[in-house]
Amino acid sequence: MGQVEATTERIIAADPEEVFDTLADYSGTRAKLLPEHFSEYEVREGGDGEGTVVHWKLQATSKRVRDCLLEVSEPTSGQLVEKDRNSSMVTTWTVTPAGEGNARVVVTTTWTGAGGIGGFFERTFAPKGLGRIYDAVLARLAAEVEGQQGQ
Numbered sequence: 001m002g003q004v005e006a007t008t009e010r011i012i013a014a015d016p017e018e019v020f021d022t023l024a025d026y027s028g029t030r031a032k033l034l035p036e037h038f039s040e041y042e043v044r045e046g047g048d049g050e051g052t053v054v055h056w057k058l059q060a061t062s063k064r065v066r067d068c069l070l071e072v073s074e075p076t077s078g079q080l081v082e083k084d085r086n087s088s089m090v091t092t093w094t095v096t097p098a099g100e101g102n103a104r105v106v107v108t109t110t111w112t113g114a115g116g117i118g119g120f121f122e123r124t125f126a127p128k129g130l131g132r133i134y135d136a137v138l139a140r141l142a143a144e145v146e147g148q149q150g151q
Helices: 016-024 116-146
Strands: 003-012 038-045 053-059 065-073 079-084 090-097 103-112
Touching: 003 116, 016 079, 016 090, 016 103, 016 116, 103 116
Parallel strands: none
Antiparallel strands: 003 103, 038 053, 053 065, 065 079, 079 090, 090 103
16 A cells, blocks of 8 residues: 555646635535546535535546545645545645746645555556546646636
C-alpha cells in the first residue's frame, strides 16, 4: 500500500479572492462546477467554506464509484481542504495570485492506495483519470468566474 496522488492546475483570468469564494460556495456555485462524474450532491452542514460537510458520489471509472462525505476546512488563506469521512481521500484546493488579475488554482487529491497488483494499476491509472475529472472542474470554474469579470 502506498500514497496515491493526483494533481492538476490551471491559470484563471480572475481575481484570486473571487475564484476562492466561488470554490468555497458549496451551497451555491460548487454544484454547477461538477461534471457528470459527480452525483447525489448534497450539502449537509454549513455551505460556505470552513465547517461545511458535503456529500457526493464520485464515479471515477465505469466500475468504481466512491461514496464521499467530506469535511471542509480552511487551514491557510486561499486553501480549502476536503477530507473524506469514508476513506483516506483528501483533496486540497489552493488558490494563489498568478500575475495581474489572474489566479493559479492547484487541486491535489491523495489517498492510501491498495496493495499488490491492484495497487500498481491504481497508482498508474487513477491519477490520470482523476486529473481529467478535476481538469473539467477547473474549466467550469474558469468559465464561471471569467465570465463575471467587470460585472
